[in-house]
Structure formats: structure tokens, C-alpha cells
Amino acid sequence: MAKVSVAWGQYCLPTYNSQCTSGDFVNNVTFNTISNLGTGCGNPSANNFTDYTAISTNVTQNTSYNISVTPGPSWGQYFVAFIDLNNDLDFADPGEFFNIGYAAAGVTINAPILIPNGISGGPTRMRVMCRYSTGALTAADYCTTGLSFGEVEDYTLNIASPLTDDAGISAFVTPT
Ligand SMILES: [Ca+2]
Numbered sequence: 001m002a003k004v005s006v007a008w009g010q011y012c013l014p015t016y017n018s019q020c021t022s023g024d025f026v027n028n029v030t031f032n033t034i035s036n037l038g039t040g041c042g043n044p045s046a047n048n049f050t051d052y053t054a055i056s057t058n059v060t061q062n063t064s065y066n067i068s069v070t071p072g073p074s075w076g077q078y079f080v081a082f083i084d085l086n087n088d089l090d091f092a093d094p095g096e097f098f099n100i101g102y103a104a105a106g107v108t109i110n111a112p113i114l115i116p117n118g119i120s121g122g123p124t125r126m127r128v129m130c131r132y133s134t135g136a137l138t139a140a141d142y143c144t145t146g147l148s149f150g151e152v153e154d155y156t157l158n159i160a161s162p163l164t165d166d167a168g169i170s171a172f173v174t175p176t
Pocket residue numbers: 025026027039040041042151153
């Protein structure tokens with residue numbers, strides 16, 4: 001089967017009960033060279049989804065990068081990220097979920113995201129997602145229906161191979 005490249009609309013989306021005009025949104029995503037500031041509620045709908053996959057950054061395997069996000073000024077949010085590390089058009093595989101944490105209203109939160117070794121690389125989808133503070137998001141929530149309040153933003157990571165001058169690595173280990 002031919003490898004399928006990242007394309008718009010093939011990733012399932014979560015649904016929310018309220019549009020992100022409620023003030024529950026992902027703002028000010030930064031990740032490596034990505035700096036998408038002041039997006040607010042980008043596309044109020046049942047999915048509260050905005051496609052920012054035209055925005056990309058080059059990252060390297062076996063390297064950690066800081067992600068930062070800010071909720072809107074009115075409501076705190078739980079934040080998570082997903083990266084489709086094996087490029088199979090879902091975020092369901094082991095290691096594709098990254099918890100960022102809870103951020104109070106208007107307060108920026110940071111977390112490290114390690115791009116693992118042993119993945120295919122190339123253009124790779126990253127999803128950043130928030131939910132109002134009724135409960136933390138989990139690895140299963142990349143397309144959960146009926147979430148309360150929140151927003152979803154997708155980006156593109158161009159993942160390069162790791163540097164060959166390694167420290168004696170003899171095997172690739174699948175993240176768990
Ligand atoms: Ca936003």
C-alpha cells in the first residue's frame with residue numbers, strides 16, 4: 001500500500017457542544033519556529049477546528065522542543081497535543097499523545113515534547129487541543145464527540161532523520 005501523505009480532512013475531528021466564541025480556545029501556540037499568536041476562536045463550529053497545516057516547522061528526531069499555549073482570558077483549559085508519528089492519519093498509536101497540562105485563564109503553559117527516534121519522518125500532523133476545566137483530556141480524545149467547550153488547531157511538523165553521530169545507539173525502540 002502506498003504511503004499516504006498528510007492531507008486536509010482525513011483526520012477525524014472531535015466535536016464540542018458549544019462554539020469557541022464562548023471564550024474557550026487555543027491561543028498563542030509556539031513550537032520550535034511556529035509562533036501562531038492571537039488566533040482566538042478561529043473557526044466557531046461543532047468542531048471548533050482550524051487548519052493551520054500550512055504552518056510548519058522543521059524538527060529532528062531524538063530532540064525535545066518546548067510547546068507553549070495560552071487559553072483565552074476568561075476560562076482555564078486543559079491542553080494536550082497529538083503527533084501522528086507513523087503518518088497513518090490517526091493519533092491513536094502509542095506515543096502519539098502528549099499531555100501539556102492545565103492552564104488558568106490567560107496564563108501561558110509550557111511543556112517539552114520529545115520527537116522520538118525510529119519514525120518515518122517527513123511531513124507529519126500535529127494537533128493542539130484544549131478543553132474547558134471539567135476534566136483533563138486523554139489520549140482517546142483526538143476525535144471524541146460531545147466535549148463541552150474548547151478548540152482544535154492542526155499544524156505540520158517536517159521531521160528529519162536523527163543525526164548519524166549518535167551515542168552508540170544500536171536499536172530503535174518504539175515509544176510506549
Ligand atoms: Ca485558536
